[in-house]
Amino acid sequence: MSADEIVVVGGSGSPKLTANICRYLGIEPARRDVFHFSEGTTFVKVGENVRGRRVYLVQSTAWPANDHFMELLFWIDALKRASAAEITVIIPYFSYGKGDKKDEPRVSIRARVCADAIEAAGASRVVTLDLHAPQIQGFFRLPVDDLDGLPVLAEAVRCKGLENLVVVSPDMGFVKQARKYADFLGTGLAIGDKERRGHDEQATVLRIIGDVEGKTALIVDDVVISGGTLVEAARQLVAAGATAVYAAVTHGVFSKDAMQQIMASPIQRLFVTDSIETQPVAFCDKIEVVSVAPLLAEAIRRIHYRESISVLFPL
Structure with missing residues (x-):
């Protein structure tokens, strides 16, 4: 093995994604043990000689989030x-991304604690995908590349040949990213007016702002857990x-009852990436998984050979 060969180690949170990344790069995942x-x-034990090597560690932090x-x-x-x-460190899903601010008394800024821990452990760089709050990049004192899943998901939607499409942001907070989807797909934009009153992952979509009558609506978001927001938005759109x-x-992410909610909803197809593969539920027929392995693999290749990764960002 040459000193400049790419070394990819996969944690137990992302074994399938790691294998697909390595397949794209034409290499084998590094040997490792987890007990x-x-x-x-x-x-954990690394089964390869990595002395003086540049190593890429792939580990999503979900189900169980704390263990991973x-x-x-x-x-x-x-x-x-x-x-x-x-x-x-390649973190396809950064589970504590929602803990990005102190928005009520006596709470932890959890994303900052995680960033400090990753840095203290000895990471040189972080690559992640669609952070819930982009400002989390500033919690680190090391380089952070927040890649965008938009091209992968939008291309999967485009391949369906949906006519008279309109992109819908489920709330005001996702409008900027939803507008990127609309520009990428060449569609109009509508917005859901959402209210969340607690920490129970339930939200109410009060109304839809924009013209959706007679159109095929595409709701876009960064994370789905219970599916409540998506389902409520879908009902309001209908x-x-x-x-x-x-x-x-x-x-x-998909919590225990998510599949039942989605199956009973007006949503015809829900596209998600393979950033998470340890969900506690079996996917229903409405779920279609598209892989971000080529995107992450290309980021690894470009970082390793000192090339720009700006071409991986859609806009």
Whole structure:
């Protein structure tokens, strides 16, 4: 193995995605071992010589989020202690991205705590996908590349040949990204007026702002967990005259009852990426998974050979 060959290590949160990334790069994933002991602790071991090597660690932090995040830190530490020259952490889904601010008294800014831990463990660089809040990049004192799942999802939608399409943002907070989808697909834009009153992952879409009557609506978002917001938005769109409803979401987290909600909803097809592969539920027939492995693999290749990755961003 040459010193400049790409080394990719996959954590237990992303084994399939790691394999697909390596297939795109024409390499084999690095050998590694992960053990979960009976008292709940985790042990990791790198099975390759990484001394002086530039290593790329792939680990999504979901289901179980805390276990996979701790494993991520252990991998960084193991690689650092094995004398890896650089450790680029690929986090397809950063689970604590919603904890980006102190919006009520006596709460933790969880994303900042995670950023500090990743940096303290010894990471050299972070690559992630559709952070819930882009300002999280500023929580790190090391380079962060927040890639965009838009081209992958939008191309999957385009291949369906949907006519008279309108892109719908489920709330005001996602309008900027939804406008990028609309520009990419050459469509109009509508917005859901959403209200969230607690931490129970339930929100109410009060109304749809914009013209959706007689159109095929495409709801776009970064994360779906319970599916409540998507389902409520879909119902409001149908009530407002939309003839069909589709959805495209980067991170399909999917809690226990999500599939039942989606199956019972007006949504005809929900596109998600493979940023998460450890969900506790089996996908229903309405879910279509599109892979971000080529996107992440190309980012790894460009970083490794000191090329610009700006071409990976759609707009």
